[in-house]
Amino acid sequence: MNQLTYGNINDKVVNSMEPPGKPWMVSMVLILGALSMGVFAWAIQIRHGLEWSGINHPVAWGVYITNFVFWIGIGHAGTLISAVLYLVRAPFRNSIYRASEAMTVFAVMTAGLFPLIHLGRTWYAYWLLPYPNQRELWVNFKSPLLWDVFAISTYVSVSMAFFVLGLIPDLATIRDESKGLKRMLYSIPALCFRGTNHQWLHYMRGYLIFAAIATPLVFSVHSIVSWDFAMSSLPGWHSTIFAPYFVAGAIFSGCAMVLTIMIPLRRAFPGFKEIIKIKDLEGMAKLIIFTSLIVTYAYAVEFFIAYYSGAKYERALFWFRPFGEMQGFFWLMITCNCIIPLTLFVKKIRTNIPALFVISLFVNVGMWLERYVIVGTSLAHGFSPFAWGSYQFEWAEIWITIGSFGWFFMWFFIFVKVMPSIAIAEMKETLTPPLRNKK
Amino acid sequence: MRLRKKFSGAWATFEYLDDTCAAIKELKNEGFDLITTHTPCPRHEIDHALGDPQSRVPFGTLVGAFIGFSLAVLIITKMALYWIIPVSGKPILSVPNIVPIAFELSVLVSIYFTIGAMLLMVMIDTWKHPVPQSRKYKNYDRFMRDRFGIAVACGGQDLEKIENILKKHQAEEVNLES
Numbered sequence: 321m322n323q324l325t326y327g328n329i330n331d332k333v334v335n336s337m338e339p340p341g342k343p344w345m346v347s348m349v350l351i352l353g354a355l356s357m358g359v360f361a362w363a364i365q366i367r368h369g370l371e372w373s374g375i376n377h378p379v380a381w382g383v384y385i386t387n388f389v390f391w392i393g394i395g396h397a398g399t400l401i402s403a404v405l406y407l408v409r410a411p412f413r414n415s416i417y418r419a420s421e422a423m424t425v426f427a428v429m430t431a432g433l434f435p436l437i438h439l440g441r442t443w444y445a446y447w448l449l450p451y452p453n454q455r456e457l458w459v460n461f462k463s464p465l466l467w468d469v470f471a472i473s474t475y476v477s478v479s480m481a482f483f484v485l486g487l488i489p490d491l492a493t494i495r496d497e498s499k500g501l502k503r504m505l506y507s508i509p510a511l512c513f514r515g516t517n518h519q520w521l522h523y524m525r526g527y528l529i530f531a532a533i534a535t536p537l538v539f540s541v542h543s544i545v546s547w548d549f550a551m552s553s554l555p556g557w558h559s560t561i562f563a564p565y566f567v568a569g570a571i572f573s574g575c576a577m578v579l580t581i582m583i584p585l586r587r588a589f590p591g592f593k594e595i596i597k598i599k600d601l602e603g604m605a606k607l608i609i610f611t612s613l614i615v616t617y618a619y620a621v622e623f624f625i626a627y628y629s630g631a632k633y634e635r636a637l638f639w640f641r642p643f644g645e646m647q648g649f650f651w652l653m654i655t656c657n658c659i660i661p662l663t664l665f666v667k668k669i670r671t672n673i674p675a676l677f678v679i680s681l682f683v684n685v686g687m688w689l690e691r692y693v694i695v696g697t698s699l700a701h702g703f704s705p706f707a708w709g710s711y712q713f714e715w716a717e718i719w720i721t722i723g724s725f726g727w728f729f730m731w732f733f734i735f736v737k738v739m740p741s742i743a744i745a746e747m748k749e750t751l752t753p754p755l756r757n758k759k
Numbered sequence: 760m761r762l763r764k765k766f767s768g769a770w771a772t773f774e775y776l777d778d779t780c781a782a783i784k785e786l787k788n789e790g791f792d793l794i795t796t797h798t799p800c801p802r803h804e805i806d807h808a809l810g811d812p813q814s815r816v817p818f819g820t821l822v823g824a825f826i827g828f829s830l831a832v833l834i835i836t837k838m839a840l841y842w843i844i845p846v847s848g849k850p851i852l853s854v855p856n857i858v859p860i861a862f863e864l865s866v867l868v869s870i871y872f873t874i875g876a877m878l879l880m881v882m883i884d885t886w887k888h889p890v891p892q893s894r895k896y897k898n899y900d901r902f903m904r905d906r907f908g909i910a911v912a913c914g915g916q917d918l919e920k921i922e923n924i925l926k927k928h929q930a931e932e933v934n935l936e937s
Contacts, residue, residue, distance in 0.1 A: 326799050459838075461835050462849055466860075471859065473867075493903040497904070514903070515798050515799060515800075515903050516796065516885070516890075517805055517812075518795065518880075518881055518885055518888065519881050520798065520801040521814050522816050522884070524801050524814075526873050526876070529873050530870065536862075540859070745800040755775055755776055
């Protein structure tokens with residue numbers, strides 16, 4: 321195995337940006353196929369209304385809000401890795417953070433579509449924004465849904481700015497490694513960066529501040545998403561545990577998604593094997609174990625509080641979840657989120673790449689189901705037994721969900737070919753610099 | 760008005776970081792302060808050799824945070840009082856309602872101010888420390904790969920002295936411009 325040097329890090333990353341081959345093209349066709357079906361289903365739904373989804377009374381939130389929370393959760397790991405792990409100087413961060421940040425941006429872009437899709441009449445989405453108008457219809461600042469509008473839009477802005485800021489030195493590197501038109505194109509976003517002491521000084525200070533600002537944002541955004549539920553007076557939702565429970569769940573699912581995309585990336589570009597080391601993936605696996613235990617604890621506390629509070633509606637709901645009509649989803653969720661991640665305690669499993677990949681897929685499925693169970697069961701089983709209902713998703717929701725994966729992976733596949741998917745400058749920082757006097 | 764000052768001085772490239780730092784220290788000791796260095800990644804050794812300069816970018820962040828916070832409080836207060844929406848006996852305006860949005864807007868505005876401050880500071884420093892204008896310097900493409908560089912602005916009478924210092928510290932190549 322070659323020793324990593326400043327020069328060969330550049331070469332490996334530049335090689336990953338060569339024109340795409342057949343596997344990339346085939347994958348892209350499948351991705352665009354999925355996306356097209358999603359767009360088609362959405363178009364049908366816009367034409368005919370939400371009757372084409374399974375949303376009904378009383379289950380007014382369904383797969384779309386599940387997907388919204390799921391994708392926001394996925395988006396959390398990127399900022400956690402790029403900001404929180406930067407502040408604590410976690411050694412496994414450097415090789416994986418760029419792709420994780422890209423994942424964050426694309427996941428939040430995907431999540432942002434779902435409130436619009438769920439709205440039905442998408443063209444009224446601008447009513448969410450507080451702007452002076454003559455309709456006398458005003459946004460309600462007491463509503464957590466409006467807080468969410470601010471939280472998500474801030475998160476999108478900060479994630480994108482953080483992502484772009486981190487890219488500047490690496491785009492300058494790609495510019496210097498390129499010729500002709502490619503060089504000219506990369507010189508624009510590189511913003512004349514040439515690695516001078518003045519540029520690094522202000523860049524590094526700004527980057528540190530970004531990390532410090534983004535850290536509380538990671539926790540605040542998913543807390544606010546959780547309040548969309550927790551501030552409703554509904555059994556299974558109205559709980560003070562929701563904010564930490566959702567944040568842990570978001571980090572849990574995000575870390576799993578990082579493994580889901582980093583492992584194929586590492587395989588697709590052989591040069592990355594020396595950069596994305598097994599111990600980096602193992603670090604993510606440890607984070608998954610940690611957050612899985614928090615999530616498991618939160619599940620247990622929910623049931624205990626339902627029993628201990630003596631609130632009969634709460635008890636009824638928490639009986640309905642494991643033994644009601646959605647019990648299959650519930651037990652699959654428990655298996656994926658609480659039992660399967662425990663296998664990562666075994667070092668042989670958490671350092672085995674195929675096993676890590678499979679476990680990460682299970683966690684992704686489990687975390688999607690968690691949101692589905694939270695949304696579906698509580699709305700179906702509220703305070704009034706005569707108003708209880710049920711929910712069954714329809715084909716439009718299935719295709720829009722699949723289409724959302726197409727949308728996410730389309731951006732990611734484009735990203736790996738046009739931008740450096742490994743943070744070049746930060747990887748160089750981890751190496752011993754070239755020294756004449758090596759003592 | 761010229762955005763770049765005319766450059767007179769020398770620039771050199773180095774293979775090793777310790778040679779670069781030693782050259783910077785000697786140049787500083789000799790009284791040459793208009794130094795610009797190039798490194799493929801941020802290195803604290805260079806900062807130490809340059810005398811640990813500090814960045815004022817955080818002031819921009821602070822100003823942005825205050826503006827964002829004030830904007831949030833203003834928007835919510837004004838709108839809540841102008842368009843009163845009674846919701847199940849809750850107060851029309853209360854602190855808990857303001858906190859999430861005030862936090863989010865403080866963060867949002869502060870990051871834009873941080874970016875603005877970074878760009879401004881880099882532009883000011885680059886203007887204060889002129890760099891060579893030659894095509895050879897502009898087209899040198901190994902600074903972001905694996906080479907370290909030093910550009911020193913000085914009067915024509917000091918060129919020889921600087922050249923000697925750079926060569927003494929094993930510079931790969933030294934270029935003089937006046």
